[in-house]
Amino acid sequence: MSDYTDKELLEMFKEGDYKNFAFKQIIKKYQERLYWHIRKIVISHEDSNDILQNTFIKVWRGLDQFREDSKLYTWLYRIATNESLTFLKQKKKRQHIPYMDVEHQLMNTLESDEYFNGNQIQLKLQKAILTLPEKQRLVFNMKYFDEMKYEDMSRILETSVGALKASFHHAVKKIEKYLKEY
Amino acid sequence: MDNHNKLSDIGKDQPFRVPEGYFRNLPERIMERCEKQEQKRSFIQVLKPALSLAAMFIGVALLAYFAISVIDRPDDQAPFGQEDIAEAEYYDQYYNQNELLENLPEKESTRTNRNEKRTQKYIEYLLNEDIDYTTLINELKEEEQEQGDDREEK
Numbered sequence: 128m129s130d131y132t133d134k135e136l137l138e139m140f141k142e143g144d145y146k147n148f149a150f151k152q153i154i155k156k157y158q159e160r161l162y163w164h165i166r167k168i169v170i171s172h173e174d175s176n177d178i179l180q181n182t183f184i185k186v187w188r189g190l191d192q193f194r195e196d197s198k199l200y201t202w203l204y205r206i207a208t209n210e211s212l213t214f215l216k217q218k219k220k221r222q223h224i225p226y227m228d229v230e231h232q233l234m235n236t237l238e239s240d241e242y243f244n245g246n247q248i249q250l251k252l253q254k255a256i257l258t259l260p261e262k263q264r265l266v267f268n269m270k271y272f273d274e275m276k277y278e279d280m281s282r283i284l285e286t287s288v289g290a291l292k293a294s295f296h297h298a299v300k301k302i303e304k305y306l307k308e309y
Numbered sequence: 310m311d312n313h314n315k316l317s318d319i320g321k322d323q324p325f326r327v328p329e330g331y332f333r334n335l336p337e338r339i340m341e342r343c344e345k346q347e348q349k350r351s352f353i354q355v356l357k358p359a360l361s362l363a364a365m366f367i368g369v370a371l372l373a374y375f376a377i378s379v380i381d382r383p384d385d386q387a388p389f390g391q392e393d394i395a396e397a398e399y400y401d402q403y404y405n406q407n408e409l410l411e412n413l414p415e416k417e418s419t420r421t422n423r424n425e426k427r428t429q430k431y432i433e434y435l436l437n438e439d440i441d442y443t444t445l446i447n448e449l450k451e452e453e454q455e456q457g458d459d460r461e462e463k
Contacts, residue, residue, distance in 0.1 A: 172325075256381055
């Protein structure tokens with residue numbers, strides 16, 4: 128983990144002399160958090176890897192213009208989220224499958240994923256999460272697994288804190304109902 | 310069927326995993342791609358001024374070409390060429406007095422036509438006002454007589 132603060136890394140990057148060094152530190156600092164965030168959205172490791180790399184390349188291109196009035200980490204999360212959702216939309220278009228079937232396909236990926244080593248109840252939980260609408264799924268994962276603050280989530284998803292709280296509440300209810308029924 | 314109906318019973322452990330050494334090698338792989346992007350971008354940035362200069366020259370050259378083609382238009386495309394002028398001079402030379410005289414009867418006939426039209430209008434007026442020829446003649450005679458009497462009194 129990098130010992131530098133975001134502010135120091137951004138200054139180094141913008142000054143130019145240590146641009147590559149600074150960016151490598153940013154990757155090291157955030158790669159795991161972003162990877163797991165993406166992985167929970169697209170499920171497959173290969174897809175997550177592609178999306179994560181594309182996310183960092185976009186960050187590399189845009190970091191010069193990054194305004195420090197928002198946190199680097201919320202900005203990174205926003206890019207990763209948008210990249211993941213765009214990927215799912217493109218997948219739907221490419222394969223000509225109705226949107227509901229994307230979740231169905233993700234469930235199949237989950238069951239056949241060689242990089243999934245959870246037990247039966249964890250698999251059931253992941254399946255329950257995949258039944259949620261896209262936005263609820265994002266909110267649930269970010270709150271439950273990443274333990275993110277609602278204020279940060281609000282900046283990433285551009286949604287009010289109240290709406291996020293309601294969304295999380297509905298998601299928990301639906302998941303518990305699924306867990307009881309199946 | 311298991312009894313894990315509550316989220317709190319399941320816990321928050323990550324059920325996914327990644328290939329061995331994935332996160333260790335990832336920064337290098339991403340940096341390689343970023344550097345390639347940078348090279349491509351700097352190549353475009355180097356070429357950009359040259360390309361814009363070339364585009365500007367092409368634009369100026371095209372403008373100049375059109376301007377020259379308008380100014381220096383060949384004779385056969387000019388609105389009045391030398392042939393037109395020669396033709397006009399030819400007709401001017403042979404347009405003599407006889408041709409002018411030939412036009413006169415045409416003017417005469419035009420005048421006659423105008424008189425005929427006027428007469429026709431008078432006839433139409435008399436018919437519309439229901440004035441017959443005899444009444445008109447009698448009135449004219451009476452008027453003539455009155456004028457003659459006036460002259461005698463004077």
